[in-house]
Amino acid sequence: MALDADWAERWVRRTADAIADAKDELTELDRQIGDGDHGENLHRGFQAVVARLDDAAAEPGAADERTVGDVLKLVATTLMSTVGGASGPLYGTAYLRAAKVSGRTEIDQPAVVAVLEAALEGVSSRGKATVGEKTMVDAWQAAVDAAEAAARDGGSEVDVLRAAAEAADKAATGTIPLIATKGRASYLGERSAGHEDPGARSTALVLGAAMAAALSGPAPADPRTAA
């Protein structure tokens, strides 16, 4: 089952829901080793994304020609202009690079891997971080590695996204013992160990939403009433 723009929209709406649910948890993680605004900032950004998707849905247009990249680009520009901090440009760049490789009405399994690779490349080049520095790159890299492996094994799009989501979740937990050397937490030095990186956790939420959106099929008529 190739994934289309409706999947991308479900992904984004589910992400907004997941971030809303986890807002306090993310903020608490950030309070421990950062400045305590990660949940609030991402929530503000994704609420703005949902508002723009609602506006776009209200406009008559050629929805059939909408590409996956169109949806992801809307996410990128909205996050960049509403989130601020480090997570605005980092997630914004991730979605922008992902949009560039998905300018089609449907994307198949290798293209899903390419989307994740592009997002990782965006985050690591913008944030100048590499694996092991206790940042969201840890989760993105694990997701890409797992997605590539799943694709090599002949997995479907859903299999690829499931592998990515599970690996990101595990990698987020895996940031707990690490000492941060990039981002706000790096100022804590050894005191940053013992706390999960909020960016890695939110990345796991984003990828979990991608998998759930692929499993869930078309959205109901009014997505705001969706469970």
Add this chain to the structure above:
Amino acid sequence: MKKLLNDPADAVADSLAGFALAHSDLVRVSTLPVFVSRAGGAVTGKVGLVSGGGAGHEPLHAGFVGDGMLDAAVPGAVFTSPTPDQILPAIQAADGGAGVLTIVKNYTGDVLNFETAVELAEADDIQVASVLVNDDVAVEDSLYTAGRRGVAGTVAVEKIAGAAADRGVDLAGVTAVAQRVIANVRTMGVALAAPTVPHVGRPSFDLPDDEIEVGIGIHGEPGRHRVPAASADEVTEMLVTPVADDLALARGERVLLFVNGMGGTPLSELYVVYGRARRLLEERGVTVSRSLVGNYVTSLEMQGASVTVLRLDDELEALWDAPVNTAALRW
């Protein structure tokens, strides 16, 4: 937690609206996107100065918009850097045709968002230069962190670069002066209690009554070391010694001594710190020729202070002394 707020989500907007009314002779506050610029607009032929960063550090940065200092300031959400689509119109509003210098504090979010905005401004044919303030000596090993943070020393950079721009110095010259301030300014801070971000509603870090955080930044993040609470003299020594050592101050040099309050410490206590800091510098044979004491780079209502030392020469001293007329600094 009790705060004088309506909806926490409107904290920054409500505050800026009041700021605009109180200082309508000096500033203009734009909404959608949010930025603050001079009431009279850009000064033709003068290098424009733009700074910005999270709200919650008032009077930094909007309080320093006016004659002899900044042309525009861009506040983000509390402790969160502004976005490129706020910064770009601020740069445009500050451009009087001689180019714009952006003064950015070294925090990952500030750097990323300003970098993007500067690229957009350049695409718009505005000549932009940037400097990165990184005066915080608490960050000892910059190789293994995001680098030294920009903290209270930012005030000195903005004041002195602003005076140079006012004199008609060109963009390369104003940038060079700003770089010289950055090379010669160092800061160290301490927190006695954490601030509470409006929409979080809990203190930014947990700090027992009998402990203090040494080596803090300005975003309510924990410091580098936690030590038992001590006397003002002892705490001041913890701040002055690393600053003076890092600057490698020699006998006979003269400095600006700036004791900054983090928002929740009374001026009387800041003067206690100032007195001890000054004696410590004088014991090193250093002359304190200029002083500034007050709440200029705050972290909401955080209890605490920072000590900033700027090595002066004739030119930097004259630029510091040059007239300034802003909401928070004027002489």
